[in-house]
Amino acid sequence: MHSSSLADAPPVRAPRHVPVAHVVRGGVVEGVHHGSVVVLGPDGEVLFRLGDIEAAFYPRSALKPLQAVAMVRAGLPLDGALLSLAAASHSGEERHLAGARRILELAGLGEDDLGNVSDLPFDPAVRDAWVREGRAPSRLAQNCSGKHAAMLYTCRLNDWPLDGYLDPGHPLQQAVAEIVEDLTGQRIARVTVDGCGAPLFAVSLHGLARAAARITTAVPGTPEARVADAMREHAEMASGAGRDVAALMRAVPGLLAKDGFEGVQVAALPDGRAVAVKIADGAVRARIPVAAAALARAGVDPGLLTEFAGEPLLGGGRPVGRVRPVRALDPDAPAEYTHAGATAPYLGSTG
Numbered sequence: 001m002h003s004s005s006l007a008d009a010p011p012v013r014a015p016r017h018v019p020v021a022h023v024v025r026g027g028v029v030e031g032v033h034h035g036s037v038v039v040l041g042p043d044g045e046v047l048f049r050l051g052d053i054e055a056a057f058y059p060r061s062a063l064k065p066l067q068a069v070a071m072v073r074a075g076l077p078l079d080g081a082l083l084s085l086a087a088a089s090h091s092g093e094e095r096h097l098a099g100a101r102r103i104l105e106l107a108g109l110g111e112d113d114l115g116n117v118s119d120l121p122f123d124p125a126v127r128d129a130w131v132r133e134g135r136a137p138s139r140l141a142q143n144c145s146g147k148h149a150a151m152l153y154t155c156r157l158n159d160w161p162l163d164g165y166l167d168p169g170h171p172l173q174q175a176v177a178e179i180v181e182d183l184t185g186q187r188i189a190r191v192t193v194d195g196c197g198a199p200l201f202a203v204s205l206h207g208l209a210r211a212a213a214r215i216t217t218a219v220p221g222t223p224e225a226r227v228a229d230a231m232r233e234h235a236e237m238a239s240g241a242g243r244d245v246a247a248l249m250r251a252v253p254g255l256l257a258k259d260g261f262e263g264v265q266v267a268a269l270p271d272g273r274a275v276a277v278k279i280a281d282g283a284v285r286a287r288i289p290v291a292a293a294a295l296a297r298a299g300v301d302p303g304l305l306t307e308f309a310g311e312p313l314l315g316g317g318r319p320v321g322r323v324r325p326v327r328a329l330d331p332d333a334p335a336e337y338t339h340a341g342a343t344a345p346y347l348g349s350t351g
Contacts, residue, residue, distance in 0.1 A: 006181055009056065009189040010204035016052035020279070020329060021286040025313050025321035033286040035263065035279040037329060039297045040209050042272040048297045050329060056189035056202040057278055060260030061089040063180070063201065064147055065227055066211055070179035071154045072223035074172070078103065078150065083230035084237040085146035089259065091240025092121020092130070092141045099237065100140055103149035107156045114139040115166050116148045116196040123240050144196035146237075151198070168199045177201060183211035183224075195261065209276035212268035216256050228256045244288045244308065251304050252295065265291040273298040285311060285323050293325035 015036060023031035036051030046053075068087035072078075078086055082099055090096035104110055119142035121127045130141065139145060151172055155162055160171045167173065168191050176199070181187055184207030194200035203211075218224030231238045232254070235246035245259045248267065257267040263279025265287050275294035279286045289310035296302045312319035327333040 007186040009187040010054055010202070010207065012056045012189055012202070015055040015057060015278075015280070017278075017280040018051040019326050020050055020277075020290050021310075021323055021325050023313065023321070023323050025315070027321075030321070033279055033281060033283050033290075033323070035277065035286070035290065036205055037278075037290060037294050038206050038209050038276050039294050040213055040272070040274040041298075044210060044213065044272065046206070048294070048329075050326075051278075053205040053276075055204060057205060058192065058194075058200050058202050058262070059208050059266070060194065060200070060262055060264050061144070062208060062258045062260035062264045062266045062276075064089065065215055065231065065256070065258055066180050066183050067147060067176050067198075068150070068227045069183065069215060069223050070176040071150055071172075072226055073179060074154050074175050075157045076150060076154045077157075078153075078230075079226060080230055081234040081237045082146075083227060084234035086150035087227060087231055087258070088146045088238045089122065089143045090146055090237070091123035091243060092126045092143065093123070093240055096146065096237065096240070097140050100145040100149045103146065103153055107149070107153035109149075109152055109156070109162075111138070111140050113152055113162060114145060114148050116142050116144050116198070118142060123242070126240075142196060144194075144198070147198070148196065166197050166199065173199045180211075183214050184208065185210050205276045205278055208264075208266050209268070209274040212256065212258075212266045212276070213272045213274040216254075216268040216270050216274070217272045231258070232256055248288070248291075248308060251307065252300055255295075255300075257291075259287065263287050267291060267295060269298070269300075273300075289323055290325050290329065293330040297329065 017034040019032050020035040021033040022029045038053040039048040041047045064087045085099040118137040121141045122143040180201050184203045186207045188201045190202040215224040235249040239246045245257050248257045254270045262282035265277040268274035277291045288308050292305040292308035310323040313321035
């Protein structure tokens, strides 16, 4: 896609989020999660929308598949588990650390060359074990180390400077920005710094869904298809054991899925159907049930999604409620879960 064919950058404004999920305890709506949802059909048409899918927002780590595509287009020769790790928000398991070390070795580099921040492993159980063993935070343990190792390897292969590889003006990041615009079909609205230190590009939720669909519908052997294949075939390398995004990819045949901090989820099927979700308050507990309901709207068999209906709320150790998508998104939601905002004129299908 040439730059002349790109749509304008999405508007920077306070997103017009709406209720997308209810926290229901004992039949009473105890809390409301706002957000936005888009569902695309195989031809890219908007089948369903809630909230504001056109405002600029930061996809956070949901952008990683796009960054990985940019690196593969720039010559990154990884495939399989290591390419999945290059697009990962990993849990900090030993296989993730070993994979990041291997990518660095291929580049002739070491952990000290990484430019991401030091951190403890992302997965709580892995982190607790790490602390019990007296291990300190490290760049390798931080959940973006696979991406950063791949970025350094890409720089090495292209004779780009290693110093400043996280600067938005660096050739690597310029290449990433070009691919982000190419895949989303729109110009980038803003550039900031992600939590790991890498540049982060603001696009629209609609654009993120388009990009995911372009990755999953790409011709076999292309950089997009290589990234999609690697992530689907090595879902635990793209996330970790027990992570919901890996379970979602295993449950739905052919699904590519990636989460991001602050309540972001994107998922796409090989025929181009795609969904993207942003939970306004960043709540993890609302992200997956809302995404599962969106996938059902896209035509995924609800029977494949039952384990993603939302964790139960406990009272005295017993289930007494659940986080449920609003009825505007999930027509099967009981009437008592319906929120007044669900009848707002800008909700529902765009038909």
